[in-house]
Amino acid sequence: MFIGLNKNSKPDLNTVKAFLNQFTHSSLVEGWADKQGFVTQAKSGDITVTFPFASAGLIEELRGWIERQKVAGEDAPELAISQKVAPLKASEKPLIKGVKNVIVVSSAKGGVGKSTTSVNLALALRAQGAKVGILDADIYGPSLPIMLGTKGRQPTTLDGKTMEPIEAHGLFSNSIGYLVPDENAMVWRGPMASKAFSQLVNETHWPDVDYLVVDMPPGTGDIQLSLAQQFPVTAAVVVTTPQDLALADAIKGVAMFEKVAVPVLGVVENMSYHICSQCGHHEPIFGQGGAEKMATEHGLSLLAQVPLHISIREDIDAGAPTVASKPESEHSEVYLALAEKVASQLFWRGEPVAEQISITTLGE
């Protein structure tokens, strides 16, 4: 039976929660309105809904649903609806100063589109209403400066100790590519690379970002393992392509994170199918169903299937990633849905920590 609200009296909190629980969405769990902090009432009686993850799309849908109830004759309540991203527990490590959640994007193999995915995911999280940082940890081949159109810029410092991230398309970014010429980065070996990475993470003045997306170096070796262990990773996303070999490698990537107890949120299948730029035909040139099979076999979620399309490449290579330059496009929709899944699944699988803990710096 649908729970409506009494027209003539101010509805009480429990009735409003029961009413809201009738709104279902893939980013929510059953009985979501009863979860702590989601629906609260101020002393004045005003009721507020607050989602603890990036949720602009979800908020729009909830508002639409409430409007439809009004049309259907229900006296839907006046609610303030907003989002405030919660910091989540990441292993036993203290959170990085100015960062609530760290999402690492990794791939077992080079060239599968890990950086393209990282950048568009970061932009999509921003489009979902979050404040987002992006860190290029690909110390051997930093591509962020080109992808964000920030090549040649260098971080400044305000306090003589930390670097100010470089802002581009609304993201706060840092990359080894801003600090050293390309040819120098290439020759770095293990410990040096590790140190450079740690400096990038801890010596950037992250301005209270909800999510820090970290573009990891490709591979599943010692370097990747040590990077993943060095800082508080909330969860990992593994990028793969549909080819069998890349899939077999992706399994290694998942196993690596399991070793260091980093939860893997799921797999993004990049270049999943080809969209013809002439006629829009969808063609699964690398085969079909591989990532889905792998995800199911390993109990992982297939977070997104991103098409191979010339405009995704042209946009990012020109420093104007698709989600920023063509926010209404079919491709951006794929990334926006990915961000919605990543943000909500991160929250539901995680454990919120008190906000003030995020003020602690690593090593303090």
Ligand SMILES: Nc1ncnc2c1ncn2[C@@H]1O[C@H](COP(=O)(O)OP(=O)(O)OP(=O)(O)O)[C@@H](O)[C@H]1O
């Ligand atoms: N879905 C896509 N459609 C079209 N082109 C793509 C797509 N994804 C990535 N590319 C292109 O493929 C190339 C490699 O992508 P990218 O640099 O993101 O891969 P990577 O896995 O990060 O590589 P590396 O291992 O060098 O870090 C780039 O030129 C990029 O523009």
